[in-house]
């Protein structure tokens with residue numbers, strides 16, 4: 461088998477993220493050596509033609525992933541929902557997530573935190589599933605990385621959904637993570653999702669069209685060591701397989 465490489469792009473406007481630049485786009489793939497050049501080029505193009513604006517800082521990182529470090533996981537099952545308004549969508553998201561492991565309070569706090577962001581974060585908030593308290597430190601959030609799907613095309617033509625399904629499948633596979641809430645920061649994309657109990661629930665109207673505020677919340681069990689969750693999410697190489 462040929463070696464696989466992780467190719468990751470992050471782009472910002474107003475300088476690099478670490479110097480206060482504002483996040484435009486980030487994406488990544490896991491590909492064979494002979495695909496690295498083409499993928500790096502397409503990720504750079506994407507950063508330069510984004511609905512959030514043109515990037516003036518683009519970082520592309522490539523590194524080898526030893527074959528034996530890769531884990532293979534199943535893709536979440538997709539369920540489509542229909543709603544008529546943002547409040548209805550947020551209510552549905554709350555009902556789908558709440559239960560014995562995630563409280564209604566935690567979901568309501570999480571929705572409030574996403575709504576009140578004044579700029580998008582590069583990563584996700586880690587939130588206690590019972591109390592709704594934020595567990596990660598600083599404002600960067602937890603950036604899930606080193607994942608792709610085995611057969612990307614099998615997951616469909618909608619790039620937002622394909623990438624979100626891969627990310628959400630990795631996130632739910634983490635020991636201690638019990639749910640996720642997400643909507644995009646891309647102004648032209650208002651479909652979001654919640655993930656829990658092995659299901660990816662697609663929900664329309666999660667935010668106003670034109671808004672460039674979006675984000676992610678990962679709900680974690682109170683008894684889990686959040687450092688080990690973060691380590692897994694950031695660096696364990698994962699390939700998602702179609703069920």
Ligand code: WAQ
Nearest residue numbers: 580581582583584603604621624644645646651675676
């Ligand atoms: N790790 C953690 N958080 C991330 C990551 C990541 N790799 N990528 C994005 N985020 C956070 C960050 O706060 C972004 O501002 C926010 O999520 C939204 O990211 O089935 O496209 O890439 O059609 O804009 C949902 C698809 C699309 C629903 C979500 O998110 C469907 C989307 P975006």
Ligand code: MG
Nearest residue numbers: 486487620623
């Ligand atoms: Mg994205």
Ligand code: MG
Nearest residue numbers: 632633634637
């Ligand atoms: Mg889990």
Ligand code: MG
Nearest residue numbers: 485644645646
């Ligand atoms: Mg985005």
